[in-house]
Amino acid sequence: MKAAIYEQYGPPEVLEIREVAKPTPKVNEVLIRVCATTVTATDCLMRRGEPRWSRLLLGLGKPRKKILGIEFSGDVEAVGQNVQRFRRGDPVFGAAMINMACCAEYVCLPEKAGLALKPAPMTYQEAAAFPDGALTALTFLRDIGKIQAGQQVLIYGASGSVGSFAVQLAKHFGAHVTGVCSTSNVAMVQSLGAARVIDYTQQDFTREAETYDLIFDAVGKTTFSRCKTALKPGGVFLACGMTEFLWPVLPQMLWTALTGGKKVKTGSSNAHPERLDFLKGLVEAGALKSAIDRVYPLEQIVEAHRYVETGHKKGNVVLTIEHSDNMR
Ligand SMILES: NC(=O)c1ccc[n+]([C@@H]2O[C@H](COP(=O)([O-])OP(=O)(O)OC[C@H]3O[C@@H](n4cnc5c(N)ncnc54)[C@H](OP(=O)(O)O)[C@@H]3O)[C@@H](O)[C@H]2O)c1
Incomplete structure (x- = not known):
């Protein structure tokens, strides 16, 4: 099968399309014929092997797993003999997360991994662009931030x-949502349901009188120290970005947990199937959709990585997979 391979850490040009062996599902696994996958900010970090500590997981000198791609949509091609939830032909979507390998014609995942039936109203492209971003937002807002209806919530990097x-999601949970983005994205963030949008090129929300119960830095471009004055007493700063701003977060989290007042929290996304099913329900109820910026064929993965690496994509960048056996 065709796959996008990287044998060393580095710039987008380390990625190559090659023929590799098609995976075979184990007894508890599902083999998926991938229709679409994505390039996320996390894929770019994994390709570069950054931050450096991530190489403890990814491989010290070179990547252990050679196929990138953390989310996908597609159809079940085959199932292992112990698989109960899926059958050949089921349209599915999901998140392979650190196991990656979705930038290929086929991927194998355990039945109990982040895998669910594709939401009916979504195209394969929309479904592929969904799991990583939506699961991360759910983990941070609901599980870590304990978002409540009526709260003032600011999403930085909206x-x-x-x-x-x-x-x-914050709107779905009944919060009053303020989104922060640059001028060209104001209309998009409004259309997603933000009650108020702040253009960070014109206005600094940390210098305004408005304060928030939750500030979610969804892009890793601000800090607790900067945002502290914009938090209400007892307010929480949620840090998700795997950037240079993450390193002070762990000591801050420990320190603010021990002291009263404003808190810093972080964590990592959880791809349990029940969570995907919950999000699928929201899609089917019309409360959640994927924003798609650009679509590239898998063969143009280098261009897709170059674009995502600019740090200014709008929503999601999708890769479509044309199968060599498309004539079947
Ligand atoms: N902890 C976890 O489990 C977890 C899971 C998934 C992702 N992540 C991390 O989360 C981060 C975001 O991932 P992503 O895929 O959502 O990123 P992304 O889509 O690539 O983020 C791009 C967006 O960031 C905005 N942006 C860039 N600079 C900004 C600034 N200075 N202020 C405000 N907004 C700015 C851009 O808007 P403008 O063009 O308007 O600037 C653009 O729309 C990454 O670091 C990723 O590794 C963590």
Whole structure:
């Protein structure tokens, strides 16, 4: 099968399309014929092997797993003998997360991994662009941030993948949502349901009188120290970005947990199937949709990585997979 391979950490040009062996499902696994996958900010970090500590997981000198791609949509091609939830032909979507390998014609996942039936109203492209951003926004807002109806919630980086889902989810949970993005994304963030949008190129929300119960930095471009004055007493700063701003977060989290007052929290996305099913229900109820910026064929993965690496994509960038056996 065709797959996008990287044998060393580096710029987008380390990615190559090659023929590799098609995976075979184990007894508890599902083999998926991938229709679409994505390039996320996290894929770019994994390709570069950054931050450096991530190489403890990814491979010290070079990547252990050679196929990138953390989310997908497609159809079940075959199932292992112990699989109960899926049958050949089921349209599915999901998140392979750190196991990656979705930038290929086929991927194998355990039945109990982040895998669910594709929401009926979504195209394969929309479904592929959904799991990572939506699961991350859900983990941070609901599980870590304990969002409550009526709260004032600010989403910083509201036009990215995680941010665009966070705006919609915060609204779904009944919060009053303020989104922060640049001028060209104001209309998009409004259309996702933000009651108020702040253009960070014109206005600094930390210098305004308005304060928030939750500030979710969905893109890793601000800090607790900067946002502290904009938090209400007891307010929470949620840090999700895997950027240079993450390193002070762990000591801040420990320190603010021990002291009263404003808190810092972080964590990592959880792809349990029940969570995907919950989000699928929201899609089917019309409360959640994927924002798609650009679509590239898998063969143009290098261009897609170059674009995502600019840090200014709007929502999601999708890769479509044309199958060599499309004539079947
Ligand atoms: N902890 C976890 O489990 C987890 C899971 C998933 C992702 N992540 C991390 O979350 C981060 C975001 O991922 P993503 O895929 O959502 O990113 P993304 O889509 O690539 O983010 C791009 C968006 O960020 C906005 N942006 C860029 N600079 C900004 C600034 N200075 N202020 C405000 N907004 C700015 C851009 O809007 P403008 O063009 O308007 O500037 C753009 O729309 C990454 O660091 C990723 O690794 C963490």
